[in-house]
Amino acid sequence: MNIKRYMIKDTNETELKHLDPDEKGEFKSKEEANAKMEQLKERLIELQDILFAQKKHSLLVILQGMDSSGKDGTVKHIFSGINPQGFMVTSFKKPSLEEEAHEFLWRVHQKTPPKGYIAAFNRSHYEDVLVPRVHGGLKKDDMKRRFRYIRQFEEMMVEEGTTIIKLFLHISKEKQLKKIQERLEDPKKHWKFDASDLQEREYWDQYQEAYEDVFKETSFEKAPWYWIPANHQWYRNYLALAIVVKTLEGLDLSYPKLDTPTPDISELITPRH
Amino acid sequence: MNIKRYMIKDTNETELKHLDPDEKGEFKSKEEANAKMEQLKERLIELQDILFAQKKHSLLVILQGMDSSGKDGTVKHIFSGINPQGFMVTSFKKPSLEEEAHEFLWRVHQKTPPKGYIAAFNRSHYEDVLVPRVHGGLKKDDMKRRFRYIRQFEEMMVEEGTTIIKLFLHISKEKQLKKIQERLEDPKKHWKFDASDLQEREYWDQYQEAYEDVFKETSFEKAPWYWIPANHQWYRNYLALAIVVKTLEGLDLSYPKLDTPTPDISELITPRH
Numbered sequence: 001m002n003i004k005r006y007m008i009k010d011t012n013e014t015e016l017k018h019l020d021p022d023e024k025g026e027f028k029s030k031e032e033a034n035a036k037m038e039q040l041k042e043r044l045i046e047l048q049d050i051l052f053a054q055k056k057h058s059l060l061v062i063l064q065g066m067d068s069s070g071k072d073g074t075v076k077h078i079f080s081g082i083n084p085q086g087f088m089v090t091s092f093k094k095p096s097l098e099e100e101a102h103e104f105l106w107r108v109h110q111k112t113p114p115k116g117y118i119a120a121f122n123r124s125h126y127e128d129v130l131v132p133r134v135h136g137g138l139k140k141d142d143m144k145r146r147f148r149y150i151r152q153f154e155e156m157m158v159e160e161g162t163t164i165i166k167l168f169l170h171i172s173k174e175k176q177l178k179k180i181q182e183r184l185e186d187p188k189k190h191w192k193f194d195a196s197d198l199q200e201r202e203y204w205d206q207y208q209e210a211y212e213d214v215f216k217e218t219s220f221e222k223a224p225w226y227w228i229p230a231n232h233q234w235y236r237n238y239l240a241l242a243i244v245v246k247t248l249e250g251l252d253l254s255y256p257k258l259d260t261p262t263p264d265i266s267e268l269i270t271p272r273h
Numbered sequence: 274m275n276i277k278r279y280m281i282k283d284t285n286e287t288e289l290k291h292l293d294p295d296e297k298g299e300f301k302s303k304e305e306a307n308a309k310m311e312q313l314k315e316r317l318i319e320l321q322d323i324l325f326a327q328k329k330h331s332l333l334v335i336l337q338g339m340d341s342s343g344k345d346g347t348v349k350h351i352f353s354g355i356n357p358q359g360f361m362v363t364s365f366k367k368p369s370l371e372e373e374a375h376e377f378l379w380r381v382h383q384k385t386p387p388k389g390y391i392a393a394f395n396r397s398h399y400e401d402v403l404v405p406r407v408h409g410g411l412k413k414d415d416m417k418r419r420f421r422y423i424r425q426f427e428e429m430m431v432e433e434g435t436t437i438i439k440l441f442l443h444i445s446k447e448k449q450l451k452k453i454q455e456r457l458e459d460p461k462k463h464w465k466f467d468a469s470d471l472q473e474r475e476y477w478d479q480y481q482e483a484y485e486d487v488f489k490e491t492s493f494e495k496a497p498w499y500w501i502p503a504n505h506q507w508y509r510n511y512l513a514l515a516i517v518v519k520t521l522e523g524l525d526l527s528y529p530k531l532d533t534p535t536p537d538i539s540e541l542i543t544p545r546h
Contacts, residue, residue, distance in 0.1 A: 101387030114374030
């Protein structure tokens with residue numbers, strides 16, 4: 001599994017129309033992927049335990065994507081099973097009045113992970129460059145400034161010990177429609193339906209361009225963007241999990257040693273007869 | 274009153290031994306200053322009212338200085354009387370365990386003022402470059418990085434609408450001793466005495482040098498440092514207040530206009546017979 005293939009770099013293709021949301025990688029079937037997924041999940045649990053014990057690094061996973069691209073589902077599938085004490089997830093919605101009275105990084109900075117923790121952002125500060133790009137409201141200079149703030153902010157986080165992974169869940173316009181239909185037809189999914197998703201769908205092409213801008217401006221080595229083919233949920237989950245695991249394996253994780261000489265506790269132990 | 278004289282720029286003197294903590298500016302007596310201070314206080318109250326109504330700008334006043342230099346007293350004297358609803362003050366003490374698990378700007382960013390507000394920091398992120406400079410614990414590269422983070426962070430705040438004033442309360446070593454004595458002798462001031470202040474006093478010269486570094490690295494036009502002669506409390510208070518008022522006067526403050534045509538409410542008014 002070479003995750004580098006999905007990393008977006010300057011030299012790579014960033015035009016989304018050339019990236020196939022239907023891709024399934026090396027797998028022939030969902031079952032094949034699921035078996036590997038189980039192994040990866042066990043590995044994630046091991047790695048998180050060391051991360052939490054060591055309290056040296058932290059991991060921030062940022063999830064972005066069009067409506068219905070599966071951000072909630074991805075969080076659920078890749079992080080269920082890990083120790084919830086070392087994990088935090090924040091969904092960034094429309095800013096509150098209090099949040100709007102501050103610059104856009106104010107609310108985001110508060111939710112960054114302390115050392116030892118994994119944090120997931122379901123949407124993020126990237127909404128604050130995507131939405132104005134599509135719907136207007138910010139001058140070109142203001143947009144450039146926001147991109148600069150984002151780079152400086154993420155660079156600081158990385159230099160201070162937070163590893164950042166940014167995942168773009170890439171679905172096709174047809175797949176989105178199918179998922180909206182499901183939400184309308186399945187009573188268990190009604191709650192997920194939001195009429196404004198249909199409105200935003202009309203701006204599909206503008207959003208795709210806005211994402212391409214985001215990749216150009218903010219995919220740097222220390223905090224790279226990955227594109228995740230997301231038409232097949234099982235491949236989306238598998239790939240996102242693989243990226244998280246590979247990234248954690250790249251850190252110098254190890255259980256901390258006792259920093260005092262091992263005390264002799266033999267006298268405290270009541271011998272069993 | 275020309276506050277520029279106290280602004281620390283590249284071209285200015287930054288060696289503290291050449292700046293006189295006993296200075297009293299244009300005044301011959303405390304009474305003369307206090308009369309002017311009353312006028313300034315009234316002006317501050319007017320300006321804060323507009324700032325709060327307009328919700329376009331915010332003001333952050335950062336107070337730094339040696340122990341007993343009068344940070345608490347300055348906050349009390351210059352901001353008492355303003356509308357507390359539009360004012361917030363944060364004292365940054367030794368970081369908690371939770372705060373220590375994040376980079377040093379995490380706790381500071383949370384306390385920045387929303388639009389319309391004045392915030393005062395009693396100590397600040399500058400402790401995170403001063404203390405390691407004096408007591409060790411950070412490599413030279415790490416210090417340089419922290420200065421860069423501070424510049425980038427403050428620049429962002431300023432560009433996004435927060436005016437920043439940084440005040441260094443400059444007292445002499447003799448004055449500090451006198452204030453420590455007062456704290457020991459006056460039962461009403463016992464609570465202010467902290468034995469660790471005496472320990473830190475031994476590092477006086479190192480702290481003075483550390484502050485000189487801070488001025489060199491972080492006094493830029495958008496967020497300048499001012500040095501405040503602070504041996505005379507009344508001049509310290511007067512000058513700090515004058516800088517706050519002058520700075521607010523430099524903003525384009527104005528009450529917002531009604532954004533709807535003035536409604537006719539004459540019918541609602543019961544005529545008085």
